[in-house]
Amino acid sequence: MTKLSPTFGSLTHLPSPSKTLLNKQAMKDYVYFSDNTKGQTGKAVKIKIDLFPRFAALVDPKTHKGQTIIRQIENLRMINGASAGVYSNANCAFRYMLQVPGLKVFYTVLDGMGQSGKEIFIGDLKLDYKEGNDKAGLYVYNAFSNQYKKCQQTDLNGKSVYLNGQCKDFQAALENARSRVALAKDKLALFYSPGHCINELGVWESRETAQKTRDAACKLYDVIKFNYDKKVEWIAEEGGAEILSRALDSFSGNLSGHKFRLIDPLTNTPALLQKLTSKNSKPTIDEIAPVAYTGANRATNIYMESQKQSIISALKALRVKGYAEDPHQSTIASLTENSDILPVRKNQQAMNNAAALNNKVSHSKSVRVTPDKAALTFIAALKRV
Structure with a gap:
């Protein structure tokens, strides 16, 4: 079998090959x-x-x-x-x-x-991360086939949409969605980002944004635009929060009927919160903090170091009313207590x-x-x- 050479992309980060040693x-x-x-x-x-x-x-x-x-x-x-x-x-x-x-x-x-x-x-x-065979896009439950089907556009009014982070395949992303959102199948949709999108998200200051990731963000933008006047909940986990943030960059409308929750967000969290609140999107109203850090995600825990003070300030500015007030304040207190722990x-x-x-x-x-x-x-x- 021929050994195929993968794409190397930009190589300016490596020492110049014209040099035989470094000064x-x-x-x-x-x-x-x-x-x-x-x-x-x-x-x-x-x-x-x-x-x-x-x-x-x-x-x-x-x-x-x-x-x-x-x-x-x-x-x-x-x-x-x-x-x-x-x-x-x-x-x-x-x-x-x-x-x-x-x-x-x-x-x-x-x-x-x-x-x-x-x-x-x-x-x-x-x-x-490997990407599997399923493509990026919106998947909703089809009662006739008893399966989730990919669709271009659909009315999401009254539904919750889960945006996945790193998962081995579509089925794993769907299982994560069901574990995070306790709703009937017909009320739960999934915006799926396969492995190649997670690879290219650029959270770690990559030098270029790849086309597949741009395409996924554009598809999510289309979904948001189609449902801008509906009542939709967005639950974004890990890298899914970055896809949401990129999609919102292109949307200038009002999302007053939309609510959100971020779980272990692997993105510029303060910037994403500003985008959501500026479009009048509000936190979900239940017993879970609107920005929830589980402590179980190593990447989020470490990346958060670079923006911890900004996250604390953004969370303090976030107006949360209803059942989520206590867990929200607990999140702020926990982050503040450990704000100087920067290993x-x-x-x-x-x-x-x-x-x-x-x-x-x-x-x-x-x-x-x-x-x-x-x-x-x-x-x-x-x-x-």
Whole structure:
């Protein structure tokens, strides 16, 4: 079977292939991936420090899957471009991609220290969730077939629409919807975003928005526009909140009959709340907070660090009346109580400090330089989170 090379996309995040090594200024952006990749055997493996929040969100070192991903990346020190799971970029020399469970790892190989005289520099990470056969769009229950069917437009008056996050397929998304929304089938619709849309959402500041994600947001915009004067509830979870946010960017009308709930939103939550409230959409009125953080989603927990104070301010400004008032205030209190707990940011700064010291051109006599081999590694910092 022919080994197909996947799309590499923009590669400006990787060191220039015209260089055979990095200068000290550029080296400040990288740390050793782990204690096993410092060049004792094979090639040294380093990773860009800026990738730490993204990697920490996607890889849990306490799980079997997380450990498998870490070991596969560590094994880069011993493998080459022809090894299983490694793809060479046909258009650019010395640039490669490693596929691991749920993740694509982009790297380049340059001259460096270590046993082999070569070093690997990991410059980007991207999600790699599988998409299944179902397409993005609105699915509603059909009583005649007793199944959910995809439709272009339909009257959603009195229905709740669930927008999924990362799921292995349509059926998993539907099961999540039913677990989140206790309604009869004919009252529950699903706006489904398959894996390729979640991969491309750009929550982690991706350099480009892919066409498939734009298409999904446009389809949701059409659904919202068709039902702007109806009474509809939107329940968006994880990346589904980002799809909702993008769809609202193009809608300028009034949504006074619409209500919303966000569950572990993986998006710019304050910006999304502003879009919803500016269109007169209101929080759902029940016993669940309109913005609910379950604590179970690692990606949301970590991404929230970058906007925690803004989220607290946005939630305080959100007017909630009815049954949701108490859980809403509890959410605010919990976030406020833990507002100074920022393990990702603190460990990322620790790596920046170590890399800057180790690669400083000159040091004052008062500065004690950390030996490079003993410096804080990416995985050691990850285990602190």
